[in-house]
Amino acid sequence: MIASPPSRRAVLGGLGATFAASPLLARTSSSPTLLRAAAMRADVAVLRRAYAELHPGIHRYNTPREIDARFDALDQSVALPMTLRAFYLTLSRFLATVRCGHSYANSYNQRREVAAALFEAPDRLPFDFLWIGDAMVVTADPFATGISPGSRILAVNGRSASAILAALMPLARADGHNDAKRRRLLSVQGDDRYETFDIFFSMLFGQDRYQLTVEDPSGRRRTATVAGVSLAQRRTTAHAGVDASGDTPVWTIERRGDAALLSMPSWGLYDSKWDWRGWLDQAVDRLVAERVPRLVVDLRANEGGSTAVTRLPNGW
Template sequence: MRRRTFLQAGGAALLAGMGARSWAADVPTTRDLAGDVAILREALKLHPGLYRYQSPAAFEAKLARFGQAFVAAGDQQARFLALAALLAEIRCGHSYPNFFNQKKEVAAELFDRPTRVPVHFVWVGDEMVVVGSRGSGLAAGTRIHRLNGERPAALRARLMPLVRADGHNDAKRISLLEVRGDDRIETFDVFQGLLSPPRGGVHRLEVEEPDAKARHVELPAIGLAARQASMTAPEVKDADPLWTWSMRPDGVAVLTMPGWGIWNSKWDWKGWLDARLDSLGGTKGLVVDLRDNEGGADCGDLILARLIDRPWTPPALEQRLRFRRTPASLDPFLDTWDDSFRTLGERATPLADGFFLRPAGENALRVEPADKRLPVGVAVLTSPVNSSATFQFARNFRAIGGGKLYGRPTGGNRRGINGGCFFFVRLPASGLEFDLPLVGYFAMGREPDAGIIPDVAVAPTIADLAAGRDRTLERAAVDLASG
């Protein structure tokens, strides 16, 4: 009775004295964990998109079930999975227990397990298809029909409710459940390792090779260090370029941008990009490959600036907040890189339903035209990975008529996403963290619950993967070269 009363009260007063015990210090008690639930409840009141896809009553019921499960959980694994499942219910691509923001002890316990399947793979429909492996003997294009006796699509269905994405854009969730070798901690590895670890440290696979030969394979599971050693992305030093530039024999330039996380880089990315865009005279076109790029800074604005001849503001998105100032009782648990976020709504205008309109001019996007326009046509390659800044770029590129989008639908959501400013919420008793976006971007007018659909839909086939053929890039380049 006491626990139920505590969980349902949910007021800021309950935070007083909470967090005196730390997960790192000793085993958290029921009261300690209930304090974490109270902190989470108060923190989520700051979330601008909490009720974008569900009613307050519906989420309150989910939160009550979470609180009971979290407090009753017997170990850190169960608490982490409960937290991931609750945050996934918000349907926000930026709200999740971030693997990279957890304490070292928590990350070691949950993520550094020898449970990983030693291959890189993607999904083609419901097929799990190998695209690379390190010593497994499985060729690219091999289909995995069963993984430890389970159909891969069934395993994927069990993991999906734990995975972040905006709205009902499940293509983003599926992309996060691929292992392409481009992330230091893979979402699939984490949840597969916690929910479906192999027996005896060995994965048992039923596969069909590209020549249609079927066989059974046993592969030793690998740990985090081995997975990271097999990453496809090259190691980048502080001042190294993060992107690549190449010129095809047909005269089409290809700019490959696998990430826009340039905040800690000492590389002069603006100078590098400007120099290459200046060099396009006499070429047949430019392909901008964003397929592996989730987002980061708005690096794409430099490209947009060369596609316009007058200042441009993107289609209206209302920036909404849920608070004027963060509660003092909650502040000790909100970590951030900019303390001004705590007073984000002080000058905001009240709206209906508990929202505040962010003041005009604060972080408003306006792209000024560059001195030099691009002298060639541009094609942008998209995929479900694009869900933050790259989703916004694809949306803006289309809005200005910059060229065509090729590939697969993006992640993100045309109804709007949440982001801009963040808190990293630290739950002291469990030691867990989750990311909390503070600005809700709401589309004006009716928009579908979906990502951006490309102008030219191109998706790789299993035969393409087996042959190492990039059909999307080829189609875009051919169209540009032919004028």
């Protein structure tokens, strides 16, 4: 059945795109709801016009001819009806070619029904991990699977970890050729309420259960079968990301010997009711009064936000 046209903001509301639809769609249905080609092409036309007129870095890593060719290919790739997931992948793959870390189909900007359809399948891998090179290294086992931190996941359902990473990298956002940032985004560390890895792994490879090939820290190899976890379960973990929507402090400051460490994991305080200016002024006033000679600002998890935050208080 062909669905009614999606709102022009249904997926483009967060902005994200892809160069070509991926054939690797893990979850299919005998009668999936399809988006109309005319509606998708209209959305692509909006995206093309918006990027041509508004994106300041559209030609930083791509020539005008390359961008035009990619938009032409994107338009052709949605010439036939496709599922919402396939459209999201198509958009995401395209936007990754812009090589702008803020050009992507933002999961937080989707309507509730769109977010539920795209991001809430109970098929997340039930552990935290980092990509170290092409190795998937477990860092935490919050759901008690018995896979200890330090273990390497060599394969998932027979597909090697390196092959999974290779399939996901063209979908991940980052500035320029910063593949280290792409690997970090494709790790699962509880940095965000929507993990980039969870979104794209689900769309390409998601299942209810997984057979894993695991190499323990001792070097012993074994197989393990684990169940996928839901978005709600993922968010119950103790380090489920920064919530800047309330009135509690998002940053911390602490003494480390003769220095102070100011941790600022986010500057996205648009919806926050917290008086961050007053908090920062008071914190720095204390450090000045105590004659602390050094201030270290930790921005490692910070992806930006309000430019007003970049001003340190007077006296420092």
